[in-house]
Amino acid sequence: MARYNFFFFFLCSGLIFSQNFPDKNVDSLLVAGIDNIVEENYSEAENIFFRLKKDYPRLPLGSLYLAAAEIARSADFFEEMNSEKIEKYFEQSESVADSLYDDDDENIWNIYFKGLLAGYRAYYFALQGDYYGAFMHGYDSYSFFTKCLEQDTLFYEAYIAIGSFEYWMSAKTEFFSWIPFYDDNRQNGISLLETAWKKAPYNAHLAAYSLIWIYINEKDYSNAVKLAEEELKKYPSTRFFKWGLANAYQYLDKTKSIEVLMQIYKSYQTTGGNIITQKIVIKHKIAMLENNLGNYETALKLCDEILNSCGKVEIENRETEDRCSRVKELKHSILNKIK
Numbered sequence: 001m002a003r004y005n006f007f008f009f010f011l012c013s014g015l016i017f018s019q020n021f022p023d024k025n026v027d028s029l030l031v032a033g034i035d036n037i038v039e040e041n042y043s044e045a046e047n048i049f050f051r052l053k054k055d056y057p058r059l060p061l062g063s064l065y066l067a068a069a070e071i072a073r074s075a076d077f078f079e080e081m082n083s084e085k086i087e088k089y090f091e092q093s094e095s096v097a098d099s100l101y102d103d104d105d106e107n108i109w110n111i112y113f114k115g116l117l118a119g120y121r122a123y124y125f126a127l128q129g130d131y132y133g134a135f136m137h138g139y140d141s142y143s144f145f146t147k148c149l150e151q152d153t154l155f156y157e158a159y160i161a162i163g164s165f166e167y168w169m170s171a172k173t174e175f176f177s178w179i180p181f182y183d184d185n186r187q188n189g190i191s192l193l194e195t196a197w198k199k200a201p202y203n204a205h206l207a208a209y210s211l212i213w214i215y216i217n218e219k220d221y222s223n224a225v226k227l228a229e230e231e232l233k234k235y236p237s238t239r240f241f242k243w244g245l246a247n248a249y250q251y252l253d254k255t256k257s258i259e260v261l262m263q264i265y266k267s268y269q270t271t272g273g274n275i276i277t278q279k280i281v282i283k284h285k286i287a288m289l290e291n292n293l294g295n296y297e298t299a300l301k302l303c304d305e306i307l308n309s310c311g312k313v314e315i316e317n318r319e320t321e322d323r324c325s326r327v328k329e330l331k332h333s334i335l336n337k338i339k
Helices: 004-013 024-038 042-055 061-078 082-104 108-127 132-150 157-172 186-199 203-217 221-234 239-249 254-269 276-292 296-313 316-336
Strands: none
Touching: 024 061, 024 132, 042 061, 061 082, 061 108, 082 108, 108 157, 132 157, 157 186, 157 203, 186 203, 186 316, 203 221, 203 239, 221 239, 239 254, 254 276, 276 296, 276 316, 296 316
16 A cells, blocks of 8 residues: 555654653653554544644644644545645744754754654655655654664664664665665664564554564564554554554465455544545455455455446545556456456
8 A cells, every 4th residue: 555655664763752751741742642643543633732832832842743643644544645734844843953953962852853853754755755855854864863872772762763764775775775885784673673662661563563564575474463463452443553464464364354454444434534545445455355365256346346436536646546547457357367
């Protein structure tokens, strides 16, 4: 699925929040707000971050996480990004972060804010399809988090950003092998993430999130399933881990993959929003799995349902347009098999 393309999951560094921030009230608001993002309660997350922005105008976190909530919501619902709104929050956050960093560029929190902002910008650029911009901001984020570790080697949240970046930097050689300092740091990246998953005080779920897709990329599907299921015990309703679980299961047990995709489908139905794009994406995935299982009639029925939806909705984004085209191809392929 384009919006969760694991190629850029090294940019999950952008979802990190502060490790035991000195102000307990700030820390409490961050924990509550980001938990709501993970649990897909976007309106509640926004309310919390508006409060953080209002009560702590000299911190860049409120504006930054308002952008984060908007990005997460858009990605979850396969919607076009509200670039004007997101850029406004980024600019507000950047103004404060730059001021703090200019005042004291050795303060670990000021360094952290810069890395956090760069990470989110990278993730945003990746979702927009600007991979060069994503890489440049991602590398800035990596550099700032590395500087954090130079001051505190137990800053485990930084392990998540650095580990994710190092793995994907090495894994996608077709994009990055031209870089002079390129090296294969995949195993080191995995080790950093596994350490963070065990020791990060708040962000173990983010290390797990990145690791699930890395395990899938490494064809270590059993560990991907195990990790996704463990995280779903903590966040049983979240779609983020279910997408990874369904993806891993398609290589081990296609029937189970279909079951998880149906859970995701049903969860979108309870949101009360327009779920046509989600229906198209999920039904297409299920149709492909049914086709692979030899259940051609079921796959054909799903294709017809999808194409009916495609005919009723204006094609608003590349995701939907691409899916509708691929469903036509899948239907044609199935019809050729059963002639």
